[in-house]
Amino acid sequence: MQRLTYFAASLLLLLLGACTKEKTAPGTASLTIINAIPGSRSLITNFNDGRPINYYLANEIRYNTFLLSNRISSYSGRTPLALYHYPDTTDKSKPMFNLVVDLPIGSMHTLFLAGTLTQPDTLFVRDVIPYHPLGDSSCGFRFVNLSPGSAPVKVTIARKNGPPVVSTLPFKRVTGFLNYPVNAAQEDMAFEFRDVATDRLIATFPVEGIHNPVPGTNSPWAYKNYTLALVGLPDGTNGQEQTILSISY
Structure with missing residues (x-):
């Protein structure tokens, strides 16, 4: 009886471990966002499908600037991305961009925010980086x-x-x-x-x-x-x- 109990407990641990492995994130992609819209204030990223977020979770994308915060490596697959003018990121604010970007695992992309304040535009490219x-x-x-x-x-x-x-x-x-x-x-x-x-x-x-x-x-x-x-x-x-x-x- 004791042996059966030990065997059942071991089997349960193995099953739980298998379930845990199945839920492990398979990988992420790299996304660089560049703000090239003249006259634009800083833009704040929202990967929360448009719902309000805490500022410490957001990336600030400044006009005509490249910093480490422009590069994001936390997401993969079809990913919702809204960009708001700082500091307008509340539930009553309207994003300047409301996009869905396709980020295959292990890929690198750059999202160029282009155009003007009245006619914003985007250029989304897959980066093939030479070695x-x-x-x-x-x-x-x-x-x-x-x-x-x-x-x-x-x-x-x-x-x-x-x-x-x-x-x-x-x-x-x-x-x-x-x-x-x-x-x-x-x-x-x-x-x-x-x-x-x-x-x-x-x-x-x-x-x-x-x-x-x-x-x-x-x-x-x-x-x-x-x-x-x-x-x-x-x-x-x-x-x-x-x-x-x-x-x-």
């Missing part, structure tokens, strides 16, 4: 146009002849990652965003310190990947000028 093996000192850059109302732009490298890096980049268009060497022979460079039709220089992003005596040593660029986003308004003023935002991956 830079040790011994192959390199870095990756991709480019996106998030400037509402801008004509198509091109991307060139300052003081370098030849075809542009990107020949045309309309609003809400993003490129793939392009690899560049990081070594002692590589000179510092600067990416230029220019108007396709007029060649007018819009904004410049310098890539300084890309070369080092020992390849890849102490370089801020080696083995890393970046998105360079053109944000702001054509002829914008008071913090809404066209600039380039760097997003690291």
